[in-house]
Amino acid sequence: MSVPFRIATMTCLAVTVIAAATLPAQRAATSPGPSGSQADVTARITTSAQALLTKLDDAGRAKVQFPFEGPQKTRWSNLPSPMFERRGLLMADLTPTQRAAVKELLAVALSREGYRKVTEIMQGDEVLRKSSSQGARGGGRGPAFGEDQYYLAFLGTPSATAPWMLQFGGHHLAINLTLAGTQATMAPSLPAAQPATFTVEGRTVRPLGNENDKAFALINALNADQRSQAILSSRVADLVLGPGHDGKTIQPEGIRATALSAAQQTMLWELVREWAGIINDAFAEPRMAEIRARPADTYFAWSGPTTNGSAAYFRVQGPTLVIEYAPQQGSVDHIHTIYRDPTNDYGAKFAK
């Protein structure tokens, strides 16, 4: 009688040992590519953050620093201040040297395209400030528009190995970059634009122009049957999972990526890259690989006209991804978008 029990016990132990032994391999299969470059990038971001801290006085350091866990983590919005109360280091309060250090930090933390997008969103808000009937610098009770009205915050201590978070945002922008050594995520983040098209020194600027154009190209590349799967029968008035909706996962809708041709799938992934690629390339590439690995569970949904230049809503949703693009009140010149990872917002997987 003892032998069967001994066998059972040994079997349980063996299963446990095998499961434990294969866990690192399973993690490696889904984990980002060469971690060396990711560690290097985190170290560079950390160095830039520390360099900025040395340029601040005690009051500035007190303003920028927050605990890693706490209410600051979810204190972001599409709304301008003070309609939404932000905390952190306000750009308007910085010297030119300190501002340069913030820009340097963002340039290291983001990809080239990501940095362009962020600066153009801020430029757009400056255009909004200048075109606004009352102007804007945050005085009185009205909304504060313009490049001065963005806030920087560090949650936790900038570190090359331990978890911390870089938060940068203001009207129509929320960047939440969580880092932990070789791992990083920029979910949730909110790139938006108003105006969506403007000119700076004679150059036409469209902060979210690629997102718009790639999405219209994709919907117009679908055949009638594919469109019938992708296009929702109802209007979508706004973001479904915008600010304040952490931890919620809606039922996916639309056409599965596996119902797209190879060329159409490529178009879909390139559309996704507009959000997943805002972060530094070292983290964007493994993130794209993670998203592309689940085409059968990834959906593209559309609501609205399909002629470029129209106001249309779209959503890309997969097991680790939610992207929404929502024109506001039918205007192509006022766009809100959201980028989430339902499994890893704020680095839930690795930042503990």
Added chain:
Amino acid sequence: MSGSWTSAHRLDEYLQAARLGIDPDRVELSLDLTAGIAVAEVVLSEIDRDKNGMISAAEARAYADRVLSAIALDVDGIPLRIELVESTFPAFDTVRSGAGTTRIQAVAKMPRLDDGLHHLRYRNAYRSDIGVYLANALVPASDRVTVAAQRRDIDQRNLVIDYRLSGQPAPAARRGLSVGVAGALILIANVWWRTRTRRREDL
């Protein structure tokens, strides 16, 4: 200097965003209400009935009940009774600025349903004169529930969620007990075997 309020956000619409979570025995309804600046006073006049510029607990409760009374839920044609769980209201001035979102949590108990396909119907008739609507099913928390489809009218005031209910669960207590007993038996057997082996070696 201040920017124009109106350029920053929703204007003349009352956004009513619903998310529905289906469990085998209940439906959870989350409703977010955001009044644009041009309709905020209209909405506030419905909430702040005594016009004192504040939203009291009683006014909040009464308003949440009024909103829920305009919402109907049924499963397979059987009406469900919606009960308020909680509501949170932003400050009066935040609502007035067009930036405030009122959140209402409600729940409705499901009747006992057989395994198979069912249809949950949600209808929102609240302030259709100024309302714009979102209605979405959440991914069910229970693995017994699978959403098959969502069908809406064009304005998302009406949503039908087709879902499958499957696998009557083993009672949790019994399931837990079984695992516990099995674990205890293995442990006892192991100790008994080790003790016996040690005695034999001592002999």
